[in-house]
Amino acid sequence: MPTSFRHVKRITTEPNSIFYTLLKLPDNTFIGFGRKNCPARILKKVLLNDTLDIIEDKNETFRGEDPRSFYFNDKMYVIDNYFNDMYLIEHDTTAPQKFTKIHMSGKNLSFIPHNGKLYFMHYINPFVLYTCNVDTGICEKVPV
Numbered sequence: 001m002p003t004s005f006r007h008v009k010r011i012t013t014e015p016n017s018i019f020y021t022l023l024k025l026p027d028n029t030f031i032g033f034g035r036k037n038c039p040a041r042i043l044k045k046v047l048l049n050d051t052l053d054i055i056e057d058k059n060e061t062f063r064g065e066d067p068r069s070f071y072f073n074d075k076m077y078v079i080d081n082y083f084n085d086m087y088l089i090e091h092d093t094t095a096p097q098k099f100t101k102i103h104m105s106g107k108n109l110s111f112i113p114h115n116g117k118l119y120f121m122h123y124i125n126p127f128v129l130y131t132c133n134v135d136t137g138i139c140e141k142v143p144v
Contacts, residue, residue, distance in 0.1 A: 008052065009051075009052055011032075011048070011052055011053075011054065012054065013034065013046070013054070014036075014044075014057070016036075016037045016038060017034050017035060017036050017037060017044060018034060018035050018038050019034050019035050019066050019067065020032045020033065020034035021033050021034070021067050021068050021069045021078075022048070022052075022069070023069045023070070023071065023076060028050045029047060029048060029049055029050060029055070030047070030048040030049075030050075030052065031045065031046075031047055031048075031069075031076070032045070032046045032047070032048055032054075033045055033064075033067040033069050033078050033091075034046075034067065035064075035065060035066065035067070036061055041063055041064065041065045041080075041082055042061050042062070042063065042064070043061060043062055043063070043064035043065070043067050043078065043080070044057075044059065044060060044061045045058075045060045045061075045062075045091075062089070062097060063080060063087075063099075064078065064079075064080035064081075064082070064087070064089065065080060065081055065082045066081040066082075066107070066108060067079055067080070067081065068081065068109070068110050068111065069091075070111055070113060071113065072111070072113040072118050072134060073113075073116070073134075075090055075092070075134075076090070076091045076092070077089060077090055077091065077111070077134070078091050079102075079109060079110075079111065080099075081107055081108050081109060082107070083106075083107040084105050084106065084107070085101075086101075086102040086104065086106070086107070086109060087099045087100060087101055087102060087137075088100045088102060088132070088134055088137060090134070100134060100135065100136070100137040101137045102132060102137045102139065103136075103137050103138050103139055104122065104130065104132075104139045106122060109122070111132070117131050118131060118132050118133075118134060119131055119132075119142070120132060120139075127144055128141065128144075129141070129142040129144050130142060
């Protein structure tokens with residue numbers, strides 16, 4: 001199926017905050033995670049409506065850099081993509097966040113949930129694929 005991208009709108013975020021990742025929530029609003037201030041290793045969370053206007057910014061922050069967010073096994077995760085010190089952050093609005101160290105070198109991993117497993121590409125050329133255990137952070141190379 002062909003996919004295309006188009007500009008929807010510019011989201012007005014606080015000055016110096018960058019690199020937002022958005023997840024759609026069941027009520028058709030969005031949750032966004034971004035760096036609060038570059039170069040600080042601090043992430044912030046905002047809520048957006050269905051037209052991508054920020055409707056809630058309580059200035060909630062936690063440790064992290066260059067986030068990517070995704071759902072896996074009905075839970076929301078955010079990645080702290082700091083160089084050689086990455087963490088999976090289980091984001092739950094009703095409990096403290098759970099940080100799990102990813103036992104892998106590198107930076108800017110993008111996770112792909114598929115058939116009950118969590119994958120990421122560590123290298124594109126040569127292609128190197130891993131799975132990651134969200135409870136332990138242990139990663140295993142997948143033969144490709």
